[in-house]
Each structure stands twice: as structure tokens, then as C-alpha cells.
Amino acid sequence: MNSRTRGFLVLMATTLVAISTLAAVHEATRSRVEGNRARALWRHAQALTGIDDLHLRGTPPAAGSTIRLEDGRRLLFGSVEGYGGPIDFLTLLTPTRTIAGIRVTRHQETPGIADFIDQPDSEWLHQFIGLDAGSLNLIDGVTGATITTSAIRRGVHGLVNQVGDLP
Amino acid sequence: MTAASIAVAGMVERNPAWVQMLGLCPLLAVSSSVVNALGLAAASTLVLIGSNTIISLMRKLLPEFARLPAFMLLIASLTTLAVMLMEAFAYELYLGIALFVQIIVTNCIILGRAEAFASRQPAWPAFLDALGTAAGFATALIILGGVREVIGHGTLFANLDQLLGAGAANLTIRILPEHQRLLLAALPPGAFMVAGLLMALGRRLSQQPIQSGD
Numbered sequence: 001m002n003s004r005t006r007g008f009l010v011l012m013a014t015t016l017v018a019i020s021t022l023a024a025v026h027e028a029t030r031s032r033v034e035g036n037r038a039r040a041l042w043r044h045a046q047a048l049t050g051i052d053d054l055h056l057r058g059t060p061p062a063a064g065s066t067i068r069l070e071d072g073r074r075l076l077f078g079s080v081e082g083y084g085g086p087i088d089f090l091t092l093l094t095p096t097r098t099i100a101g102i103r104v105t106r107h108q109e110t111p112g113i114a115d116f117i118d119q120p121d122s123e124w125l126h127q128f129i130g131l132d133a134g135s136l137n138l139i140d141g142v143t144g145a146t147i148t149t150s151a152i153r154r155g156v157h158g159l160v161n162q163v164g165d166l167p
Numbered sequence: 168m169t170a171a172s173i174a175v176a177g178m179v180e181r182n183p184a185w186v187q188m189l190g191l192c193p194l195l196a197v198s199s200s201v202v203n204a205l206g207l208a209a210a211s212t213l214v215l216i217g218s219n220t221i222i223s224l225m226r227k228l229l230p231e232f233a234r235l236p237a238f239m240l241l242i243a244s245l246t247t248l249a250v251m252l253m254e255a256f257a258y259e260l261y262l263g264i265a266l267f268v269q270i271i272v273t274n275c276i277i278l279g280r281a282e283a284f285a286s287r288q289p290a291w292p293a294f295l296d297a298l299g300t301a302a303g304f305a306t307a308l309i310i311l312g313g314v315r316e317v318i319g320h321g322t323l324f325a326n327l328d329q330l331l332g333a334g335a336a337n338l339t340i341r342i343l344p345e346h347q348r349l350l351l352a353a354l355p356p357g358a359f360m361v362a363g364l365l366m367a368l369g370r371r372l373s374q375q376p377i378q379s380g381d
Contacts, residue, residue, distance in 0.1 A: 003230035003231075003232075004230070004232070006228070006230060007229060007230040007232055007233030008233070010225070010228045010229055010233060010237065011233050011236060011237055011240070014225075014237055014240055014241065015240060018240060018241070018244035019244075021244065021248070022244060022247055022248060022251070025248060025251050025252070026251060029251060029252070029254070029255035029256075032255040032256070033254050033255050033258075036254070036255070036258035037258075039258075040258065040262070111266055
């Protein structure tokens with residue numbers, strides 16, 4: 001066997017071993033990682049609503065679902081396609097269906113450029129407060145993060161609109 | 168070279184951060200606290216020891232042209248493994264520093280040791296070399312993280328439970344009162360300043376007096 005064939009075979013074998021190891025680890029840690037994500041999402045929901053014992057356990061609702069809180073507010077679970085993948089976010093609505101708060105819970109937008117979307121004191125997210133489905137066009141975009149910001153605005157709009165029909 | 172001297176050389180004379188000035192991007196970015204520093208140190212150690220040992224075992228199978236691709240493949244896989252383990256077992260820390268753990272792939276410390284040492288040496292010395300180099304990087308990270316955490320946040324060992332589990336939650340030591348901290352030390356410019364001062368101090372301490380008559 002000449003060295004070219006041998007090198008090729010060794011590279012192929014290394015690739016196969018590496019991929020199968022990573023796949024096995026992914027499979028073995030999947031339920032743990034999902035549990036971690038669920039806990040993190042509930043923590044975001046608690047911080048947004050100010051309700052400390054909000055569904056601590058259990059799988060979080062899927063994107064598009066709504067929880068009606070005892071005080072009449074609604075917590076909406078949203079997801080929208082951003083620049084680098086899905087952006088998961090929570091929206092809190094007052095009983096009169098104006099927005100009381102937004103929190104981005106998970107995203108893969110460009111680090112450094114889109115950092116402002118997942119900071120709790122984000123001024124950009126603050127703009128949403130007090131708006132309703134009809135006035136979301138008042139949100140300013142952000143240069144450099146055009147797709148990210150318009151995706152969130154679109155996602156929030158879709159989510160809030162959908163609640164419009166509910167009693 | 169004896170086993171001990173290989174490991175010690177990696178830690179002191181060839182300390183990757185303080186002497187060779189390698190891996191400074193993650194070093195400066197992540198060392199804002201001890202827990203972050205420990206997280207990156209653990210991940211780097213895993214990748215460094217794994218890659219050095221495996222590469223040394225494979226060294227005779229690999230012809231010249233396949234060496235670099237194989238190294239990169241191994242280092243990238245090990246880094247991915249470290250990130251996956253971190254996501255499963257230290258999720259809070261993962262959210263904070265995963266980005267910098269991922270760029271271990273491009274860390275020249277690891278490829279450097281693979282190319283300069285592991286590809287020419289048997290597995291045991293390669294393992295010791297990785298151990299020493301990793302310990303050297305970890306020491307640099309933890310010292311820098313400790314100094315920056317004390318000055319920048321006034322605490323030491325805060326949030327260690329993110330890495331070591333709930334038992335470590337009470338290890339936080341408050342050294343400076345909350346209002347006396349100097350936030351600059353925890354921010355990126357502070358990283359450069361503290362690292363520069365520590366390097367200067369290290370040089371000063373390790374300087375041999377000049378022999379007369381040389």
C-alpha cells in the first residue's frame with residue numbers, strides 16, 4: 001500500500017471514529033441538555049412575569065402556545081427564523097393585550113453584533129413595551145442587525161396577532 | 168529528558184501563556200472570574216491531553232500530507248466533545264463561555280504541541296507534555312481570573328457551583344466591599360492591563376542575575 005492510499009484510509013477511519021463518538025455523546029447527553037434548556041427557559045419566564053413558582057418542572061410549551069396567568073396576563077412562547085437560526089423568545093401581554101415585556105431565550109445570532117437582544121436591560125427590547133399588534137411598526141431596526149431585528153418584530157407580531165382571536 | 172522535566176517545562180519555561188504568549192484571545196476574554204477561567208482550563212486540558220496522546224499513537228500511520236488534516240480533525244472533534252459535555256453538565260457556564268471554548272479549535276497551543284512534540288514522541292512523553300502545557304495554561308488562566316475577579320468584582324470563587332455542583336455554592340469569599348470594586352478590571356481593557364502587569368512581574372521574578380565575567 002503506498003503512502004497516499006494509507007493516508008487516505010487513516011483520514012477516513014479517523015473521521016468515522018470521530019463522528020460516531022460525537023454522535024454517541026450527543027445521544028447520551030440529550031435528555032440532560034433538554035432538561036437544562038427547559039430549566040433555563042422557565043427561569044426566563046419567571047423573571048419576565050415576576051412569578052417565582054411558574055411551572056418549575058415539565059417540558060416548556062412549544063412555540064406558538066400561550067399560558068394564561070391567574071392575573072389575566074398572557075405568556076406567549078414564540079420562535080422565529082433569524083439570521084443564524086431560530087430565535088426563541090417570550091412575550092408577556094397585559095390583560096388589555098398590550099406588550100408588557102419581551103425576552104429572547106435562545107438564539108444563534110452573530111456574537112457581538114446581536115448581543116443586545118438577550119440582555120435583560122436591552123433598550124431595544126424596551127421599545128416593545130406598551131405597544132400592541134397594530135403599533136409594532138414603531139420599532140426601530142438596528143443597522144448591522146437588520147435581519148435579526150426585523151425577524152423578532154415579525155415574530156412578536158405573529159404571536160400577538162394570534163392571541164387577538166382568543167377570548 | 169525525564170518525565171518530570173517534560174511536564175515542568177510545559178508549565179514553567181515554556182508556559183504557553185506567559186512565556187510563549189499563545190492562546191491569549193481566550194485567555195484574556197474568559198479570565199474575568201475564577202469560575203470562567205477554570206471552565207476554559209478544564210476544556211483546554213481535555214483537548215490538549217486527548218489530542219497529544221492520540222496523535223502520538225497515530226504518528227507512524229500518518230504520511231506527511233495527511234498530518235495536518237488529521238490533527239485538525241482530531242482537535243475539532245475533541246473541542247466539540249468538550250463543548251457538548253459542558254452543555255450537559257455545566258449549562259450555566261456553557262451559556263457564558265461556550266463561544267470561547269469553541270475557539271479552542273484554532274488555539275495555536277494545541278496544534279503547536281501536536282506538531283512540535285506529539286508527532287515525534289511516544290505516547291507517555293506526549294501525555295506528560297500535554298499535562299504540563301495544560302497545567303501552565305490553567306495556572307495562567309486561574310491567576311489572571313483570580314486577580315481580575317478580586318479587583319473587578321471584589322469576590323473570589325463566586326459562582327463556582329456552575330462548574331462544581333451545588334456543594335460549591337458557599338465558597339465565595341468577599342474580599343473588597345461591593346462599592347469598592349474597580350469594574351475596569353473585569354472588562355476587556357482591564358484584561359490587557361492585568362495580564363501585562365502579571366507578565367512583567369513574572370519576568371522580574373524569573374530574571375537571573377547577570378553573571379560577571381560572561
